[in-house]
Amino acid sequence: MISMSKADYNKILEYAKSELPNEACGLIAGEKIGEDKVIKKVYLLTNIDHSNEHFSLDPKEQLASIKDMRANGLVPLGNWHSHPESPSRPSEEDKRLAYDSKASYLILSLMDIENPVFNSFKIQGDKAEKEEFIIK
Amino acid sequence: MFITVAGIKKEVKEGLTVAQLIVDEKVETPEYVTVSLNDEFLESGTFDKTVLKDGDTVEFLYFMGGGQ
Numbered sequence: 001m002i003s004m005s006k007a008d009y010n011k012i013l014e015y016a017k018s019e020l021p022n023e024a025c026g027l028i029a030g031e032k033i034g035e036d037k038v039i040k041k042v043y044l045l046t047n048i049d050h051s052n053e054h055f056s057l058d059p060k061e062q063l064a065s066i067k068d069m070r071a072n073g074l075v076p077l078g079n080w081h082s083h084p085e086s087p088s089r090p091s092e093e094d095k096r097l098a099y100d101s102k103a104s105y106l107i108l109s110l111m112d113i114e115n116p117v118f119n120s121f122k123i124q125g126d127k128a129e130k131e132e133f134i135i136k
Numbered sequence: 137m138f139i140t141v142a143g144i145k146k147e148v149k150e151g152l153t154v155a156q157l158i159v160d161e162k163v164e165t166p167e168y169v170t171v172s173l174n175d176e177f178l179e180s181g182t183f184d185k186t187v188l189k190d191g192d193t194v195e196f197l198y199f200m201g202g203g204q
Contacts, residue, residue: 057200090202097200
């Protein structure tokens with residue numbers, strides 16, 4: 001199970017909306033308690049592809065985020081990105097570029113802007129499994 | 137000599153290259169790893185030529201991307 005505060009969800013949602021029509025992306029960090037992950041901080045990064053179909057995190061911002069996590073005693077838990085025009089599920093490209101089977105991959109679908117859908121997945125090889133994701 | 141790798145200070149042998157450090161650290165899927173040395177990103181073709189010095193700070197970053 002992975003959880004996120006409503007405030008952090010709103011940060012991601014507002015940022016993703018502000019980046020439309022392009023995909024938005026970022027990192028998540030927090031703590032692991034047994035099998036559970038608690039997101040304590042979300043990072044809003046630049047999509048250096050500036051595309052509505054692709055995203056790549058800015059490596060400089062990624063490095064700064066990792067240092068910030070370390071300074072705050074947080075561990076990297078995964079990343080998030082938005083799908084402006086498609087459902088909240090990993091695309092073939094998402095799966096191909098997911099190198100960490102322990103990470104959580106959060107996907108926010110904005111295809112119905114009034115009803116965003118946010119899911120979290122574990123990805124191993126070409127298999128993606130939805131994990132329990134709580135926003136509270 | 138001592139270097140810092142991913143925030144952890146460790147002793148390594150003199151003359152260690154970034155390429156060898158990647159092997160020693162058992163970095164998974166190194167073809168998708170970006171290396172920063174003292175906050176400067178290295179070109180991927182330079183890992184075997186880049187010799188680390190005492191006090192260097194190294195970070196390994198995995199490429200993160202995808203598409204809808």
